[in-house]
Amino acid sequence: MIGLGLLKGLKVTLFNFIRKPVTIQYPNRRVGLFTISAANSTNPFKFFIKQPKTAIKSLLNMATIPVKIPQSSRFRGNEFTWFEDRCTGCASCAKFCPLGIIEIVTQPGGTDGQEGESYAIDVFDIDIGRCMFCGLCVEACPYDALHMGTLFERSGPVRNNLIVTKEELIENQKKPSSWYRPQFEDDSFNPFESEIDNHRQAGRHEKPSDEDMHNDWVNR
Amino acid sequence: MTDFLYENVIFRLIYCNLSGSSDKCVNEYGYVQGIFPAGFEWLAFLLAGFLLAFIFINGILGAVILSIWGERRLYGRFQNRLGPNRWGPWGLFSSVADAIKVMFKEDVVPSDADRLLFNIAPILMVFPVFMIFSVIPMGIGTFVVDLNVGLLFILSVTSMSGLAVVIAAWASGNRIAIFSGLRAVAVLISYEIPMALSLVGVLMFAGTLSLGGIVEQQKIPFILLQPLGFFVFFLASLAEINRTPFDLTEAESELGAGYLNDYSSMKFGIFFLAEFAATIGSSAIITTVFLSGWKGPDILPSQFWFLLKLVIVLIAIVWVRMSWPRLRIDQILELAWKGLFELTLINIVATAILVTIWPNPTMGEIWIMAGINWLVAIPSVIVVGKVLRRKDNKTIQAGRDNEPYPVGTETLAPSLVNKVGEK
Numbered sequence: 039m040i041g042l043g044l045l046k047g048l049k050v051t052l053f054n055f056i057r058k059p060v061t062i063q064y065p066n067r068r069v070g071l072f073t074i075s076a077a078n079s080t081n082p083f084k085f086f087i088k089q090p091k092t093a094i095k096s097l098l099n100m101a102t103i104p105v106k107i108p109q110s111s112r113f114r115g116n117e118f119t120w121f122e123d124r125c126t127g128c129a130s131c132a133k134f135c136p137l138g139i140i141e142i143v144t145q146p147g148g149t150d151g152q153e154g155e156s157y158a159i160d161v162f163d164i165d166i167g168r169c170m171f172c173g174l175c176v177e178a179c180p181y182d183a184l185h186m187g188t189l190f191e192r193s194g195p196v197r198n199n200l201i202v203t204k205e206e207l208i209e210n211q212k213k214p215s216s217w218y219r220p221q222f223e224d225d226s227f228n229p230f231e232s233e234i235d236n237h238r239q240a241g242r243h244e245k246p247s248d249e250d251m252h253n254d255w256v257n258r
Numbered sequence: 259m260t261d262f263l264y265e266n267v268i269f270r271l272i273y274c275n276l277s278g279s280s281d282k283c284v285n286e287y288g289y290v291q292g293i294f295p296a297g298f299e300w301l302a303f304l305l306a307g308f309l310l311a312f313i314f315i316n317g318i319l320g321a322v323i324l325s326i327w328g329e330r331r332l333y334g335r336f337q338n339r340l341g342p343n344r345w346g347p348w349g350l351f352s353s354v355a356d357a358i359k360v361m362f363k364e365d366v367v368p369s370d371a372d373r374l375l376f377n378i379a380p381i382l383m384v385f386p387v388f389m390i391f392s393v394i395p396m397g398i399g400t401f402v403v404d405l406n407v408g409l410l411f412i413l414s415v416t417s418m419s420g421l422a423v424v425i426a427a428w429a430s431g432n433r434i435a436i437f438s439g440l441r442a443v444a445v446l447i448s449y450e451i452p453m454a455l456s457l458v459g460v461l462m463f464a465g466t467l468s469l470g471g472i473v474e475q476q477k478i479p480f481i482l483l484q485p486l487g488f489f490v491f492f493l494a495s496l497a498e499i500n501r502t503p504f505d506l507t508e509a510e511s512e513l514g515a516g517y518l519n520d521y522s523s524m525k526f527g528i529f530f531l532a533e534f535a536a537t538i539g540s541s542a543i544i545t546t547v548f549l550s551g552w553k554g555p556d557i558l559p560s561q562f563w564f565l566l567k568l569v570i571v572l573i574a575i576v577w578v579r580m581s582w583p584r585l586r587i588d589q590i591l592e593l594a595w596k597g598l599f600e601l602t603l604i605n606i607v608a609t610a611i612l613v614t615i616w617p618n619p620t621m622g623e624i625w626i627m628a629g630i631n632w633l634v635a636i637p638s639v640i641v642v643g644k645v646l647r648r649k650d651n652k653t654i655q656a657g658r659d660n661e662p663y664p665v666g667t668e669t670l671a672p673s674l675v676n677k678v679g680e681k
Contacts, residue, residue, distance in 0.1 A: 040642055041639075041640075044581075044582060047581040047582055048577065048581045048582075050577075051336045051577060051580045051581040052579070054336055055335050055336050055577075056333070057338055059334070059335070059338055059339050059340045060338055060339065061339045061340045063340070063343075068343050068344070098347035098348075099343070099345070099347050099348050100347055167617040176443060202543070
């Protein structure tokens, strides 16, 4: 019958109107009084006495609470995790980088945990402003020294701020992404919350202990 | 005329506070003493008129700002997302920000444009829309003027917007704008006929052209007595205000912004304002004529009931806009001439017979009339729809067989093909 299709169209939009919106408001969302007091784990009256300014704002739907986007633990983000004592300065990552944005300057005379003598690393810069987060540097690293990070909020007005330097890499929290490291997914390790302190946890497979590796090296 | 319904409360308030002593301001305690000395009643009269117009126009502007915000929120909800909610409480200031942005943009007049007409067009567009509101009673005593030919006034004034559109299109000196303007004029002129005829049934029942009188005559809302009239008037007013099923003047994929292509800054803003004010205006007319205007239970003031019905009609218009796709120009004109026109004629005949049988109906007879009108309305809509559909399919087939316009290069003359390649 004519007109039935039109009514069907009206029905579809009406159901959309009734349904809860699918929008995720990032980085914060507008909330009312009840939601914000629940977020502060009090009831609305106590919240009104405690923080009257925020409460009035929330009555006008202008108060905000931060929103975290649900994110895969395999997400390849920009806060690289790097273990200095693990890195030999071989520059495999720099060679494999398709964009050539990793700059490494070394000089002889450094020490390494396993092999004793190694290169001392003067410069280890990653220009993440041009990085495409392919992760080839992480795959290429023969010593499991470099890992992808989990964060992505590093926008700014100056391009130079997007260069991750060696000092920053050392200071960074060690929160590697579980990309290319499947053991993180097995071990209930959450890269967004917990930190690792030992590079051995981040290896790409079960690593032998230092002693075993030394014996292996000697007996070869 | 009964005095208390037709007395303009706001005007009287302003006038009596300004003028010294006048016969019109007598109350039970004697004369009301105003600001001006005696002998300056004419000045008080003039000032009160200006102030009344000032209040109403600013009210409309505020309502437009609010309705833009509300419509955007509703678009969001109909598309299963949130609307604008960042700027101010519930996003209320986002349309204010839009207005400020529009005002501070650069005002460009194209070099090919006809300057005078280009500047006149937005003004011509917005004036009739404001004039609609002057005759609409928004509550007891809340109106600018109660014309005894109110409906005719509205119908004649709104037909000016077609002129404004074609002037805007012509003055832009742009072929896309002219296409859009011609389409708009075709649609506006076609739909004025069913729009006017759909109100005839209402006039027969009400016996007056004054909008206040029509509201007063509605013992039950005329949407129950005049379902066909409401149906036709709703669709025709959607076409008149260029709303979505009929918005081919601004068909984005074909014409860009249509006749608004070359307008920028506040001229564009005025067109935008006129469009939204026309939406509010047409829903105000629908409310007044078909939904018994300001009538409602006495618990709340009459203005509230008017606003409530207005908002419901606005939401219905937005709902239609979010649901239905745009029609082609031939479909739109066929709907007007082959569908709605016949429906209005059926409605007029049915109503005329009913009014002849019951010239002074009691309440029960009114309900019987409503029932008969519904019995006439539903089958006639179905029959007209079926006829329209069959004819429509046939015309499309015929159009494909002998295409009047060259579609591909193979239908072009060989001399033209080379020129196309060069350009």
